[in-house]
Amino acid sequence: MNSKTFFCLSLLISLQCFSQVQYSSWVNSYLQVSSYSGNTNPDAYTLMLSGNGPFNMPYWRISARLKQPATSADGKYMIPAGKISFQPVSSTGQGYPGPIPTLSQIGMPLNVFLQENQEVFLVPQSNAPLYNQPVSPKGYYSLQLKYSMNVAGGSYLGSYPSWTRFIVPVQFTAYDQYNNVIGKADHQFQIQIGTLSGIPAETPELSLKLSAKAVNGSLEFKSMDDYRNGVSVTYPNALIVNSNTLYQIKIRALQGQFSSPAGNSIPLETVGLNLIPVSGNQANVSPVLLSPSPQRIATGSSTGGAEVYYDIRYSTKAGDERLINARSEEYSTTLQYEIIPQ
Secondary structure, eight states: OOEEEEEEEEEEOOOOOOOOOEEEEEEOOEEEEEETTEEEEEEEEEEEEEEESOEEEOSOEEEEEEOSOEEETTSSOEEOGGGEEEEEEEEEEEOSSOOOOOHHHHTOOSOEEOBBTBEEEEESSOSSOEEEOOSSTTOEEEEEEEEEEEEEOSGGGGGSOTTEEEEEEEEEEEEOTTSOEEEEEEEEEEEEEEEEESOOOOOOOEEEEEOGGGSEEEEEOOSHHHHHHOOEEEEEEEEEEEESSOEEEEEEESSSSEEOTTSOEEOGGGEEEEEEEOTTOOOEEOOEEOOSSOEEEEEEOOOTTSOEEEEEEEEEOTTOHHHHTSOSSEEEEEEEEEEEEO
């Protein structure tokens, strides 16, 4: 199983708004798993962002948070959060002058795994704005995004008695570009493990998590010395890995640059990233400059069922004129970390 996690990195070199956009959502909550291959609900979650009149809202976001572990109705069993994931299916709706942005134009990840006690982003930072410029003053706009939900296959499914039913409580939240909440909704999904067919294959099991303190980070320039000398920030024990096979970790930015709410930008490569293995972690690491292309930043061996840790360090170079000449604003991008077998 591939695992991805997301991190929002800001350069602080901010604003209030009133949103004309409303959030609503609905679910097809039931999924039965009758095979060791797992199963997918193709119509699990649909959200709608809608409004009347003219508006232009860039960099909106949609998150999902597992409120409690996915626990059986009798309280005896749990499905690991990393076995449950969401995938974008379609975008539909109407607006003026149109058309509604496609999934690729929005720039959302193709597979988002739930994590315990942590918000994950179905839309980390949209590349396409919510945009409506109707002829009539109250012209209607709507954007519907449909998601499927997948329960990963594997031998772990055999540890649950047949017809065990699990409750998966998920809170979804829509944010505008200033991190104001547009709306939120709590939904409960039901997963029922039936009589399993097939043979459980021995598959690679990999997990990748970010500590809560490292989910949102910033590099802040407070004085001329910061511009002259560069700045850095280190998040201790920030990246947590568990793997039963040889693995590699990759990173990429989901946007092509750091962007500000006012529409200004800074190149991604002004910021460097370095993973630092914590004591006992024998991985090999490679420093990189941020890029929209996937880059390998670490390789490691099986962790033997234990978790290993990395510090994450972000930094800028001394005297970078691209930062010195940038307007004083908050610039942000979203980073995607991914772990896959070597």
